[in-house]
Amino acid sequence: MRTAEILSILRLEVALDLRQRAAWGGMLLYVISAIYVCFLAVKGGLGVATWNALFWIVLLFAAFNALARSFQREDQGRQLYLYTLVDPRSVVIARSLYNAGTMVLLSLLSLLFFLLFLGGDVLEQANIPQFLLAVVLGGIGFAAVLTLISAIAARAGNGLGLMAILGFPLVLPMLLAVMRASKLSLDGVAWSVTSTYFLGLILLDVITITLAWVLFPYLWRD
Amino acid sequence: MKHWWWKFLAVALLLIASIAGLWVPLSPALVHVSPSRIVPGEVVIDVTGYNTRFADGMRTYLVNDSQYVCPIRVDVIDATHARIVAEVPAGMRASMTDLIVQGMTYPGAFFTDSLGEGIESGACAPTPSKLDLTGLAFAFPNRSILYESIRNLFFHVPMWFTMIALMGISVWRSIKGLGSNSLDHDRAAVSAVHVGLVFCGLGLATGAVWARATWGAFWTNDVKLNGAAVTALIYLAYLVLRGSIPDAYKRARLSAIYNIFAFVLLVLFLFVVPRLNAIDSLHPGNGGNSGFNDLDLDNRLRVIFYPAVAGWVLLGVWMVDLRTRAARLTEQMDR
Numbered sequence: 001m002r003t004a005e006i007l008s009i010l011r012l013e014v015a016l017d018l019r020q021r022a023a024w025g026g027m028l029l030y031v032i033s034a035i036y037v038c039f040l041a042v043k044g045g046l047g048v049a050t051w052n053a054l055f056w057i058v059l060l061f062a063a064f065n066a067l068a069r070s071f072q073r074e075d076q077g078r079q080l081y082l083y084t085l086v087d088p089r090s091v092v093i094a095r096s097l098y099n100a101g102t103m104v105l106l107s108l109l110s111l112l113f114f115l116l117f118l119g120g121d122v123l124e125q126a127n128i129p130q131f132l133l134a135v136v137l138g139g140i141g142f143a144a145v146l147t148l149i150s151a152i153a154a155r156a157g158n159g160l161g162l163m164a165i166l167g168f169p170l171v172l173p174m175l176l177a178v179m180r181a182s183k184l185s186l187d188g189v190a191w192s193v194t195s196t197y198f199l200g201l202i203l204l205d206v207i208t209i210t211l212a213w214v215l216f217p218y219l220w221r222d
Numbered sequence: 223m224k225h226w227w228w229k230f231l232a233v234a235l236l237l238i239a240s241i242a243g244l245w246v247p248l249s250p251a252l253v254h255v256s257p258s259r260i261v262p263g264e265v266v267i268d269v270t271g272y273n274t275r276f277a278d279g280m281r282t283y284l285v286n287d288s289q290y291v292c293p294i295r296v297d298v299i300d301a302t303h304a305r306i307v308a309e310v311p312a313g314m315r316a317s318m319t320d321l322i323v324q325g326m327t328y329p330g331a332f333f334t335d336s337l338g339e340g341i342e343s344g345a346c347a348p349t350p351s352k353l354d355l356t357g358l359a360f361a362f363p364n365r366s367i368l369y370e371s372i373r374n375l376f377f378h379v380p381m382w383f384t385m386i387a388l389m390g391i392s393v394w395r396s397i398k399g400l401g402s403n404s405l406d407h408d409r410a411a412v413s414a415v416h417v418g419l420v421f422c423g424l425g426l427a428t429g430a431v432w433a434r435a436t437w438g439a440f441w442t443n444d445v446k447l448n449g450a451a452v453t454a455l456i457y458l459a460y461l462v463l464r465g466s467i468p469d470a471y472k473r474a475r476l477s478a479i480y481n482i483f484a485f486v487l488l489v490l491f492l493f494v495v496p497r498l499n500a501i502d503s504l505h506p507g508n509g510g511n512s513g514f515n516d517l518d519l520d521n522r523l524r525v526i527f528y529p530a531v532a533g534w535v536l537l538g539v540w541m542v543d544l545r546t547r548a549a550r551l552t553e554q555m556d557r
Contacts, residue, residue: 148483152476156467165462169455170484173491176448204490211486215479218400 005086009094016073023073027066031110034058039117051122052183055114056138059107060175063142066106067099068163070147071154083220092216096147096209103139111135122186130185130194137201138178144208145170151219177201229540235533243376243526250274251364252328255321259333262312264294269323271302272364280324282306283346286334287316292344313338362522367436374432376526380534381425382450387535388418388542389457393485396478406550408474411481412464413545415457417538422454449492456484 017024038054046054071079082091115123123131146167153163181197254270269276276298284291297305304323314334321331362372392414399407429450430440441447463480467473 145487148479152463152480155472155476156463162463162466165459166480169452169459170487172448172452173487173495177495200494203494207486207490211483215483218475219479221475 002087002090005090006094006097009086009091010098013094013098020073023069027062027106028109030065031058031062031106032113034061035110035113035117042118046118046122048122048186049183051114051118052179052186054118055110056175056179056182058114059110059138060142060171062106062110063103063139063146063171064160064164064167066102067143067146067150068153068160070095070099070150072150079220088217088220089213092147092151092212093209096144096212099143099147100140103143104136107135107139108132125188126186127188127191127194130189130191131182133198134178134182134185134201137198137205138174138182141174141178141201141205141208142171144205144212145174148208148212148215148219151216155219174201174204177204228536232533232536232540235529236537239376239526239530239533243373243530246522246526247361248273248364248370248372249361250324250326251366252321252323252326253364253366253369255328255331257332259335260310260319261335262310265308265310267306267308267321269304269306269321269328271304271323271326272369273302273361274324274326275301276304276324277301280304281346282321282323283344284308284310284319284321284332286314286319287340288343289314289341290344290346291319291341292346311341312336313341315340360522371432371435372523374428375523376530378425378428378432379527380531381421381428383531384534384538385418385421385425385453388414388421388538389453389485389488391539391542392418393481396481399474399478400482403471405470405474405553408470408478409549409553410542410546411478412461413549414542415460415481416545417541419454419457419461420541421534421538422450422457426450426454445495452491453488456488460484 035058038058042050042054074082146163149163149167149170153160153166156162177197177200181194181201184194184197250271250273252269252274253272254268256268257265278296278298280296280298282293282296282304284293291308291310293306293308295307297307299305306321306323314337317334317337318330319332319334321328365372392411395407395411395414399411429447433442433447434440460477460480464473464477467476
């Protein structure tokens, strides 16, 4: 694993995504449609707890949709070629980072659309930096768990269905912790209370990425 | 014989723990007292006991802030029912009054009206050596709400201990399997998961029954229960993953990776996330509820509980062993 390798894979991912803009457009459209459905279903007037729950549910499904592509867009042969060029560990770290970036961007965009459609009343008492931190850490956490799961599902030759089955129970710890943290930050609770949650989230993120780094080399071999 | 001794041990421990766990009586306690409020004047109190031996001449009194009210008359109806008549004075200090019968306390039995500066304490005060344990040598604690269901401790809790132990064995075999090229470890890992899921199901069933009896619902939104649900989902997903890969070696490798990844996250979920929001749990050992350390698991329960845990874990390991050997034989016959 080398920094140069990781950087060049990151460049490759960006180039691929720029070339297939439809994929990003699809992801965005998915999120916007989901938020619009929420808007139609609840017709405004949401309490903080419900707003928070809807926001994270939409993000969770968006994450599954977005990250499933991670290891499925190239065929086996191309992947094998990639692994002979660079250390597989670089690949999984680069993809985790790239997916984390994708998720952070997607989370912030969904937050924008949530505020647009469902109103910004919930942010009245909120501690905004805390909430943004929760969104960013949550996005990174989803990406960290789902990158390896996406690789396993792709290797098993079974797409989104298997990924959902394998991923849901594993994302739950992250989801519960981040929903709790974001609820508290929306209520405007002080840092001294929420810092435990943020430290817990960071710990979960770090452990998950380390596990992916340790386990991935066993995954790609046939 | 050399290799079997632990199987005999498992059976012996299970028999001892299950028979003793169901047989040993609950210690006597007062379970119901009416009325729940006393006012100055003559009060008639009906007391119901459980496993008690009420007898004529038993020492009975009301305690309010270490001042005593003695009864005028105690009518023993039978071994578990008695009627107490007392003249309640005005001016007691505390708003809750306890009832004590034969050394058994019913704490906070009565809301007390007409509080004041204190009363003249009755002469029926107990002698300091208060251990009046009505002659039962070995009995389980009789706790309100739990009552007889306290015996479930010997069945519900060992299920989860066993499940975690078996999943630990499974992940250990998965780690070893990743480093080698044989399918032996994979067979053991999946057998452990199968048996572990059986214990998970039993843990859920015994837990649901217990929750219904004590909390009033079969399922609640509780960190411990969510942990149990996630565990079941993870290992069912593990089996689905295995089912969707036809090639044996690829299946062994991919499922081992998932097993290790899932186990670490599961351990975090079961033991770290509950610490984050520890305040809102009903389950013993969480959120200010006493675990089985301080009050509940007193030594009378421990004597049965630890053999039960050891017995169930050994039985689980034995089942895994049998399943693994059966799987190996099936594969040899298919070949």
